[in-house]
Amino acid sequence: MKLNNKILLCNLILSVGIFLLTAIGMYYLVNDTVYDELDNHLLQHKTDIVNQVTADPASLNQIQRLGGLGSYEWVEISRYEGLIEAKVNNFATLDTMRSASEMTPKAYRQLTTTLSANDTTYTLKIYEEVAAWQNISMTILISVLAGLLIWILLLYLVNQMVFSLLLMPFYDTVDTLETILDPTDFNERFPQSTTYEIDVLNRALNTMMNQIRSSFEDQKKFIQNASHELLTPLSIIRQKAEKILSKSDQLDRQTVETANDIQQTAVRLSRLSNALLLITRVENKQYELDEEVSITAVTQDVLNELRDFISLKNLSLETDFNKEISVKGNRELLHSAIYNILQNAVKFSPEKSVISIATHEDSGSFNLSVTDQGPGIPDELKESLFDRFKKGNGQINALGQNNGTGLGLSLVKSICKLHGFGYHAINTNGSGAEITLHF
Amino acid sequence: MRALIIEDEPLLNEELEEQLLEEKFNVDSAETFREAEKLISGDEYDLVLLDLGLPDGNGLDLLRMIKKYYEDTVVLILTARGEVEDKVKGLELGSDDYLAKPFAMTELRARIHAVLRRRFKINENEILAGKLHLNLNHLEVTYDGRSLELTETEYKILRYLVLNKNRTITRIALAEHIWGSKIDDRFSLDFINSHMKNLRKKLGEAGATDLIETVYGVGYKLEVHETQQ
Numbered sequence: 026m027k028l029n030n031k032i033l034l035c036n037l038i039l040s041v042g043i044f045l046l047t048a049i050g051m052y053y054l055v056n057d058t059v060y061d062e063l064d065n066h067l068l069q070h071k072t073d074i075v076n077q078v079t080a081d082p083a084s085l086n087q088i089q090r091l092g093g094l095g096s097y098e099w100v101e102i103s104r105y106e107g108l109i110e111a112k113v114n115n116f117a118t119l120d121t122m123r124s125a126s127e128m129t130p131k132a133y134r135q136l137t138t139t140l141s142a143n144d145t146t147y148t149l150k151i152y153e154e155v156a157a158w159q160n161i162s163m164t165i166l167i168s169v170l171a172g173l174l175i176w177i178l179l180l181y182l183v184n185q186m187v188f189s190l191l192l193m194p195f196y197d198t199v200d201t202l203e204t205i206l207d208p209t210d211f212n213e214r215f216p217q218s219t220t221y222e223i224d225v226l227n228r229a230l231n232t233m234m235n236q237i238r239s240s241f242e243d244q245k246k247f248i249q250n251a252s253h254e255l256l257t258p259l260s261i262i263r264q265k266a267e268k269i270l271s272k273s274d275q276l277d278r279q280t281v282e283t284a285n286d287i288q289q290t291a292v293r294l295s296r297l298s299n300a301l302l303l304i305t306r307v308e309n310k311q312y313e314l315d316e317e318v319s320i321t322a323v324t325q326d327v328l329n330e331l332r333d334f335i336s337l338k339n340l341s342l343e344t345d346f347n348k349e350i351s352v353k354g355n356r357e358l359l360h361s362a363i364y365n366i367l368q369n370a371v372k373f374s375p376e377k378s379v380i381s382i383a384t385h386e387d388s389g390s391f392n393l394s395v396t397d398q399g400p401g402i403p404d405e406l407k408e409s410l411f412d413r414f415k416k417g418n419g420q421i422n423a424l425g426q427n428n429g430t431g432l433g434l435s436l437v438k439s440i441c442k443l444h445g446f447g448y449h450a451i452n453t454n455g456s457g458a459e460i461t462l463h464f
Numbered sequence: 465m466r467a468l469i470i471e472d473e474p475l476l477n478e479e480l481e482e483q484l485l486e487e488k489f490n491v492d493s494a495e496t497f498r499e500a501e502k503l504i505s506g507d508e509y510d511l512v513l514l515d516l517g518l519p520d521g522n523g524l525d526l527l528r529m530i531k532k533y534y535e536d537t538v539v540l541i542l543t544a545r546g547e548v549e550d551k552v553k554g555l556e557l558g559s560d561d562y563l564a565k566p567f568a569m570t571e572l573r574a575r576i577h578a579v580l581r582r583r584f585k586i587n588e589n590e591i592l593a594g595k596l597h598l599n600l601n602h603l604e605v606t607y608d609g610r611s612l613e614l615t616e617t618e619y620k621i622l623r624y625l626v627l628n629k630n631r632t633i634t635r636i637a638l639a640e641h642i643w644g645s646k647i648d649d650r651f652s653l654d655f656i657n658s659h660m661k662n663l664r665k666k667l668g669e670a671g672a673t674d675l676i677e678t679v680y681g682v683g684y685k686l687e688v689h690e691t692q693q
Contacts, residue, residue: 257544260473264479267570268479268569281680288636299645368648433648
């Protein structure tokens, strides 16, 4: 859930809660006030009547006959028949009654007191209808609450606008973060903001992005320079060793073998260096990707280059190039990628086995898959097959030697990433591995 | 023939000079762009070995200069920059071949041989090594008048050995020559053995039993004695 929605929802729930509490509170408060007012009114009447009767006992009958005091009030006077001796004039009880008679269909408030006139004690009851008061007060209550409710709704709508406006820079940052695929590709800066927290966030992100970028670039530059600078000294080592070897007939066997090892290691190191250089250049995007490349033609070229090995290992090729695939990219790099995949397939294939190469279309994407009958991908490598310098621990290939520099498939990965192609490797059911490229 | 070596690494420069002297070249060498510039403007060379990464300038500018004044000079680019654009650019500017460091001296010799032949339009397409005749344009090889049926790879191996006769060829240099430097050597070296076995068998059938000598643990050598010529 988005932050602004959360805040809005919290706000709304709180407002409605407070509204309900207020409503209940106000209901009781209003009722209380109405009753207080009524009681005051009744007591006032009582005092008036007592005063009037005390001043002129004859008016008692008149009041009795008249019965009412106003449209919502009336008076009942009867002879007191209570057993307890009345404390004349000094007390009153107040009660709320409902529908005492047909005359009073609604709730009313009743004041009961005793009254003595002409040495007789009377019971005086004064009634006042509640409804009239209550109607007015309820109307006021409801309109106040309705006003509050409208206020809450308006506040919700206004808040929605205000929050989205206030949080806009925050959401801009979040959106930008969501679109970053590769920190090295990200060249925008997070903007300054007038909101303190967002400003801190953006500045921190900018600093971190810069650090990631520059350390990544330093690393790439280092690899590129190191590889490049290594090649000339390696060249010298190689040629010096070669010079020793050219006079092998004058040397003892151990010296010759040592010189040979030096030479081979120099060559191997230079290949490693070249492979690193190539990967770095691919990752630095130093290649144009605007050639129209036929994947089938490139694959055919690679197969020609590897023909010697295929025939010497007595491998059979099953090629299915029914689907012509043509992509935009760099021919040299795609050649390299396919070369590495096919070289691996040839390398790991046992003698007289079959390598299948097929192009096919699968739900809109074009695929090239290479399947061999070799030992397949070892379990511990499945996750990291395309990573740099990963190779099976003690994995021995058919030739009894450890395999390669461990950079071949990582080069494939870099090239595919540069072109935006997919790649994956699985073990086939029988034995062997299948590597597929998705164009 | 006159050769100029432009290479900023003194040890490598020395090594190249030694090799070219063995090939009977008159050799000048330069370690900087300025030195090279001076030498080029003074003399015409038949062969220039040019390193592109010089400390004080771009080798490609030297290439431009050489090709401007002396169209016939053969230029072989040596570079530690394994970059395709450089290679393409160099060839566009008129270089005759391109070797990425580190290369085998035997490879350099074979390349020099090939480019000089091409440049000076040497009509004699055959090279001789004793009784062995090797046609450089076709897959034609004869020994003592008998022709041999060789595969392309076998032909390449034999040609490389002939061009570097009386020298030890390491297996790694041979593998590189045939399959390029992309192939994994731990994997390709064994294939050299198979090819060599087949080649020897074919040579043996033609009567050249011991033409190719195995240098144990290192590689091969095609021994041609002066007396045989």
